[in-house]
Amino acid sequence: MNKTVLITGASSGIGLHFSHKFAESGHDVILVARSEEKLRSLAGELESQYGVKAIVVLSDLSKPEASKRLYDEVTTQGLQVDLLINNAGFGLFGEFEQTDVSKELDMIQVNITALTELSKYFGKDMVRRKQGKILNVASTAAFQPGPLMAVYYATKAYVLSFSEALANEWEPHGVKVMALCPGATQTGFSNVAELESSKLFQSGVMSVEEVVEAGYSDMMTKNKTVIIPGFKNRVLTKTIRFIPRKMVTNIVRKVQERI
Numbered sequence: 001m002n003k004t005v006l007i008t009g010a011s012s013g014i015g016l017h018f019s020h021k022f023a024e025s026g027h028d029v030i031l032v033a034r035s036e037e038k039l040r041s042l043a044g045e046l047e048s049q050y051g052v053k054a055i056v057v058l059s060d061l062s063k064p065e066a067s068k069r070l071y072d073e074v075t076t077q078g079l080q081v082d083l084l085i086n087n088a089g090f091g092l093f094g095e096f097e098q099t100d101v102s103k104e105l106d107m108i109q110v111n112i113t114a115l116t117e118l119s120k121y122f123g124k125d126m127v128r129r130k131q132g133k134i135l136n137v138a139s140t141a142a143f144q145p146g147p148l149m150a151v152y153y154a155t156k157a158y159v160l161s162f163s164e165a166l167a168n169e170w171e172p173h174g175v176k177v178m179a180l181c182p183g184a185t186q187t188g189f190s191n192v193a194e195l196e197s198s199k200l201f202q203s204g205v206m207s208v209e210e211v212v213e214a215g216y217s218d219m220m221t222k223n224k225t226v227i228i229p230g231f232k233n234r235v236l237t238k239t240i241r242f243i244p245r246k247m248v249t250n251i252v253r254k255v256q257e258r259i
């Protein structure tokens with residue numbers, strides 16, 4: 001029987017490519033996001049291309065009740081989630097006094113709260129079965145503060161810290177928890193976050209295929225807790241530990257500014 005992977009944010013970018021990658025390697029997939037048309041057409045494509053089962057669950061993870069409802073819907077259908085990819089997330093660019101607080105609260109709900117709840121509900125079942133893997137999509141933003149995207153960077157610092165702690169707790173139970181930390185990647189993310197003209201996104205982004213290849217391979221074959229795709233990103237995240245935090249924060253601000 002095929003293993004089943006649940007992927008949040010499967011309708012575009014990193015989640016969409018993970019869906020292809022897992023289906024191609026013989027996994028049944030549960031595709032979660034808000035965009036119904038995109039998910040239904042993706043599910044049809046994956047089923048016909050790879051002969052796997054693809055189930056669509058529509059969910060707006062910014063709604064407080066959504067994660068529990070998603071878990072209930074999946075378990076009511078008698079589905080077992082062997083692998084969970086907590087990928088849905090978004091950012092927002094701007095000076096904190098000017099950004100829309102409702103967008104920031106939604107961001108905290110999607111990037112932090114939903115990810116935590118889904119890890120809890122599906123993770124507890126994995127612990128009971130003594131088997132399973134959870135990949136939480138953080139970011140290289142997790143390693144330092146991010147002026148002009150203060151809330152986004154802080155959400156990703158949470159994801160990294162939470163995932164590392166959970167990896168330690170659940171290793172003896174046979175459940176692997178990992179944080180995937182991509183740097184700037186060519187997806188719809190920069191559009192949603194209004195970041196396209198920032199220096200960061202103008203200077204060398206990775207392709208989504210490279211990020212997913214690295215994430216998939218490390219998740220399935222290596223014993224890593226923190227996965228950082230790309231040599232440059234690995235060097236940067238290690239180097240900044242030795243630079244005073246205030247200086248790093250100033251550098252990040254310069255990189256974040258629009259051209």
Ligand SMILES: NC(=O)c1ccc[n+]([C@@H]2O[C@H](COP(=O)([O-])OP(=O)(O)OC[C@H]3O[C@@H](n4cnc5c(N)ncnc54)[C@H](OP(=O)(O)O)[C@@H]3O)[C@@H](O)[C@H]2O)c1
Pocket residue numbers: 008009010011012013014015032033034035059060061062063087088089090091110137138139140181182183184185186187188189190192
């Ligand atoms: N691209 C980058 O540079 C980059 C770098 C580091 C980390 N990341 C992280 O990678 C993850 C995926 O982002 P991406 O780059 O692939 O961006 P993307 O192309 O914009 O995809 C974001 C995905 O999240 C889903 N999503 C957003 N809000 C949601 C909500 N309220 N409920 C349910 N699903 C929601 C979207 O689906 P719907 O709109 O259909 O709901 C979409 O499928 C995010 O966690 C992001 O923070 C991205």
